[in-house]
Amino acid sequence: MLTTAPRGTKDILPQEIENWRYVEAVMRRICAQYGYKEIRTPVFEHTELFKRGIGDTTDVVEKEMYTFTDRGNRSITLRPENTASAVRAFCEHKLYAEPAPTKLYYIGPMFRYDRPQAGRYRQFHQFGIEALGVDTPAIDAEAILLAVTILKELGLKDLHLKINSVGCPKCRPQHRAKLQDYFRPHLEELCDDCKSRFERNPLRLLDCKVPHDHELAAGAPSLGDCLCEECREHFEGVKKLLTAAGIDFEVDNTLVRGLDYYTKTAFEIQYVPLGAQSAVCGGGRYDGLVKEIGGQDVSGIGFAMGMERILLALESQNLLPEHKDGIDAFIVCPNQDNFELAFKTAIALRQAGLKTEFDFMARSMKAQMKQAGRLNAKFAVIFGDGELERGTVTLKNMANSTQTEIPVDEIVTILQTEVQKYE
């Protein structure tokens, strides 16, 4: 028990870290091209923020939050997503004082108590963006383009972009009434959650994962038919710009997303080969959220991608670059009488910027040479008794096994020059 991580969590081991860094570097680079700046918010917030922001009839809030009372008797929740937190920070720090749009991005852990399976974890990581303060279709199209560009830059093909408009508070009541008319004759057949959603938030009926309800939802009246003029025009504008940018998409009227804050544009990108957890990216517009949590009437749009899912996709397609891990020098010092000199040399080499290792355990010469090979050292610096008497050490090039004797006081300068030849 003590040596096992909690269910649904995962250690990211040293051999995997390079892959994470590679993906993060692509995201950061493209965010910079699009003018997005990084924000880091706390991993926990007041529970009320998520209840108000995400909506208390959503699965995330009803079933998946890690909520606890802290020692000061406050209700605290580990963030299940970062949009509400980013919007909270936007209000708290008056980021709206700068000219719009405020463009933010984040990468970090999120927490949802869900049934773990491949691609679904209780602690997972999201990369996401939020653009606040602009409500034209161009910023929606730009956000979608940014997501697609990152996934394409990583080399992913077989991406499937679905978009929809989920309307606004003006047109939703009409859809709500139609949904209730549709589901009313089936009320008794619905799961308990859906029965309670029927009155509280019938749109959530479209999002139910119970097979019978899910099938029923497929025939439900489409929101597309109820959109008001403003929402329809906005959606047309987004589609037009995506087409102009050469982005393939499918309009899917059943796409409602699992969080309540969405208005107008909603979208998801699936990487089909991932199977059940194929959604690698989800997002949309949330024009009421800033006001809902107590800020001004400011619109917003954003998305988040599941880092683990992206890494799974890249791995399955062999799209992760090979990382050649290695060090510059390994100091081999079989005689412990010479250890202090070897230790000081290692310090000097590291100060000169070289990746240097040495043996801590008084191993034999053979074992130390083996260790140099295992660590992929470019050079072994051998502190042999005979050489040291002559004021020298042996420098062994590990790639071609050539050996030269070099003066002890020139080790740093010579190695610097030699290592440079590899760069």
Ligand code: HAM
């Ligand atoms: P979401 O659709 O709940 O949206 O999550 C976005 C992405 O996070 C999913 O498409 C998936 O890749 C990943 N994800 C979600 N849950 C898990 C999990 N349990 N394990 C692994 N990956 C997961 C949001 O979170 C919104 N905040 C996105 C957004 C930003 N909308 C506007 N701005």
